[in-house]
Amino acid sequence: MADDPTIGAMLDRHGVSRRTFIKYCTAMASVLALPPLVGRAIAEQLRVAQRPSVIYLSFQECTGCLESMTRSFSPTIESLIFNIISLDYDDTLMAAAGAQAEAAREKAMKDNYGKYIVVVDGSVPVADDGVYSCAGGRSAVDILTEAAKGAAAIVCVGTCSSFGGIPFADPNPTGARAVSDLIGNKPIINVSGCPPIPEVITLTLLQYVSTGKLPDLDEHLRPKVFFGNTIHDRCYRRPFYDEGKFAKSFDDEGARNGWCLFELGCKGPTTYNACATIKWNNGTSFPIESGHPCLGCSEPGFWDNGSFYSALATPHWGKAGEVRPADVAKLAGAAAALGAAVGVGSAMLARHRQKMTVGTPDTED
Amino acid sequence: MDLLELARGPALKVAVVVFCVGVVWRIVNIILLHYRRNFNEPRNGFAKSVLGGIKVAGSRSWPHPEFIPRTGAGEALGYSYHIGLFIVILAFGPHITFFGSFVGVRWPNLPSGVITIASVLTFTLLLAVLFRRVTNRVLRMLSNFDDYFSWFVTTLVIVTGMMTTAHFGGPYQTLLGLHILSFDLLLIWFPFGKLMHSFYIFPSRSLNGALLSRKGAAS
Numbered sequence: 001m002a003d004d005p006t007i008g009a010m011l012d013r014h015g016v017s018r019r020t021f022i023k024y025c026t027a028m029a030s031v032l033a034l035p036p037l038v039g040r041a042i043a044e045q046l047r048v049a050q051r052p053s054v055i056y057l058s059f060q061e062c063t064g065c066l067e068s069m070t071r072s073f074s075p076t077i078e079s080l081i082f083n084i085i086s087l088d089y090d091d092t093l094m095a096a097a098g099a100q101a102e103a104a105r106e107k108a109m110k111d112n113y114g115k116y117i118v119v120v121d122g123s124v125p126v127a128d129d130g131v132y133s134c135a136g137g138r139s140a141v142d143i144l145t146e147a148a149k150g151a152a153a154i155v156c157v158g159t160c161s162s163f164g165g166i167p168f169a170d171p172n173p174t175g176a177r178a179v180s181d182l183i184g185n186k187p188i189i190n191v192s193g194c195p196p197i198p199e200v201i202t203l204t205l206l207q208y209v210s211t212g213k214l215p216d217l218d219e220h221l222r223p224k225v226f227f228g229n230t231i232h233d234r235c236y237r238r239p240f241y242d243e244g245k246f247a248k249s250f251d252d253e254g255a256r257n258g259w260c261l262f263e264l265g266c267k268g269p270t271t272y273n274a275c276a277t278i279k280w281n282n283g284t285s286f287p288i289e290s291g292h293p294c295l296g297c298s299e300p301g302f303w304d305n306g307s308f309y310s311a312l313a314t315p316h317w318g319k320a321g322e323v324r325p326a327d328v329a330k331l332a333g334a335a336a337a338l339g340a341a342v343g344v345g346s347a348m349l350a351r352h353r354q355k356m357t358v359g360t361p362d363t364e365d
Numbered sequence: 366m367d368l369l370e371l372a373r374g375p376a377l378k379v380a381v382v383v384f385c386v387g388v389v390w391r392i393v394n395i396i397l398l399h400y401r402r403n404f405n406e407p408r409n410g411f412a413k414s415v416l417g418g419i420k421v422a423g424s425r426s427w428p429h430p431e432f433i434p435r436t437g438a439g440e441a442l443g444y445s446y447h448i449g450l451f452i453v454i455l456a457f458g459p460h461i462t463f464f465g466s467f468v469g470v471r472w473p474n475l476p477s478g479v480i481t482i483a484s485v486l487t488f489t490l491l492l493a494v495l496f497r498r499v500t501n502r503v504l505r506m507l508s509n510f511d512d513y514f515s516w517f518v519t520t521l522v523i524v525t526g527m528m529t530t531a532h533f534g535g536p537y538q539t540l541l542g543l544h545i546l547s548f549d550l551l552l553i554w555f556p557f558g559k560l561m562h563s564f565y566i567f568p569s570r571s572l573n574g575a576l577l578s579r580k581g582a583a584s
Contacts, residue, residue, distance in 0.1 A: 244480065245476075315378070315463075335382045336386070343389060350394075
């Protein structure tokens with residue numbers, strides 16, 4: 001926990017005026033789709049709030065989520081970790097290493113028992129006693145279980161910690177699990193995405209710190225304010241979908257004209273995230289704006305949902321998922337052969353039955 | 366596995382297999398049935414009989430002028446919703462993607478607005494067809510489970526499709542899953558009900574026409 005008792009005291013020390021702080025909080029409220037007056041309430045709450053201790057645990061991950069978080073513009077990562085929270089453990093960002101780092105984690109957990117926030121980045125492997133992700137000689141599942149005991153809440157950053165992500169993909173050799181699969185008795189917020197939008201991570205933390213409550217969550221424990229709409233619903237290319245104008249390949253006229261990428265495999269209609277509204281790099285753009293279909297990275301099992309480049313409205317069976325005309329022809333051919341055999345058999349049976357009952361001297365075969 | 370994955374995955378695969386087995390089974394079965402040997406002296410040769418059969422298939426697809434006042438409305442309804450179905454099934458972009466992935470060929474699509482209008486009109490016509498079936502005494506007495514269930518599976522696909530396009534009634538992936546599942550149901554029912562008329566209608570009319578033409582009785 002920081003030495004300063006409250007966030008307000010910290011801001012005063014840095015010479016941040018009340019007006020500036022209220023403007024900042026109003027902007028936060030606006031991004032969170034809250035009424036402007038709530039900004040004032042957030043400001044009041046934040047000023048008297050203590051900077052909560054945050055323990056950032058990295059497990060089976062690629063550090064992309066942390067990379068993303070460091071690129072948050074509003075609030076910035078430095079504003080977040082110096083003014084809003086007390087980041088007491090993050091083995092990637094902290095100066096300490098080895099035993100010193102682990103000691104910092106243990107001290108933070110002991111000093112703030114029941115009050116600290118655990119942020120988890122990466123899935124948790126449980127196969128073979130969890131040997132596939134260890135730090136300080138302990139498995140990820142051990143570290144998580146211990147940290148979760150005294151946590152006020154757990155924030156899962158990224159699809160790996162939220163749903164298992166890429167390590168969870170078939171055949172999942174490490175037995176990767178989502179945090180919510182392992183921890184059942186603590187409030188959990190999933191901020192999914194591969195990686196999540198930087199501002200979605202920081203604003204989720206900010207909202208929790210300022211209100212002390214969990215935000216409204218969807219069925220996947222994601223904040224509804226960011227994950228309430230599909231990419232498709234808010235996509236600027238949606239009118240082209242409605243008009244039936246689709247890019248058929250990445251270099252055709254439709255692609256050059258910025259038409260809908262549905263037929264190129266866009267998963268926007270089934271993906272809940274704020275990419276189309278908050279966007280990336282301080283609101284510069286998002287993948288569809290760059291001409292690439294949405295991969296659906298914030299959804300459970302996105303890595304196993306077939307090819308990124310096969311449209312949602314296409315057959316999807318077999319190991320690889322993507323069905324080719326030759327596969328269909330083989331299947332249909334085999335089925336037709338079976339049908340023909342059944343047809344011949346049943347016709348023969350019918351003829352035999354007819355012969356037995358009425359006789360058919362005047363029939364031709 | 367969620368609903369969409371089930372619908373476009375194993376359920377669709379099973380439906381395609383059942384459809385192919387069923388359709389080929391029924392067609393082969395009919396081809397191999399006994400047919401009475403025709404001892405009549407043919408009035409027309411083989412080529413003329415075949416041409417006559419094709420002609421009859423066309424002429425029987427249109428009401429005789431004398432009967433238009435009595436059957437015209439019903440035929441108009443039938444033709445209209447069939448045309449609507451063809452437009453919706455074959456001219457909507459995502460449908461072309463779907464069928465294109467089966468056959469490896471794609472074709473131009475119509476604007477989604479046109480498809481929406483066609484869907485609403487087709488649905489309305491399907492309701493009118495059902496209304497006519499249950500209010501017309503003769504039709505009602507002729508109808509059985511097959512007629513109503515075939516109507517139901519056809520209409521269900523249209524309704525779930527409209528809901529999916531409009532994002533009405535639930536998340537898109539659920540609606541799309543329901544839409545594809547309803548299509549799977551249609552495929553499974555297809556060979557065993559009156560939907561098989563799609564395969565039978567023109568061959569049977571042509572065959573009847575050819576037989577009549579052979580006798581010199583085709584009109």
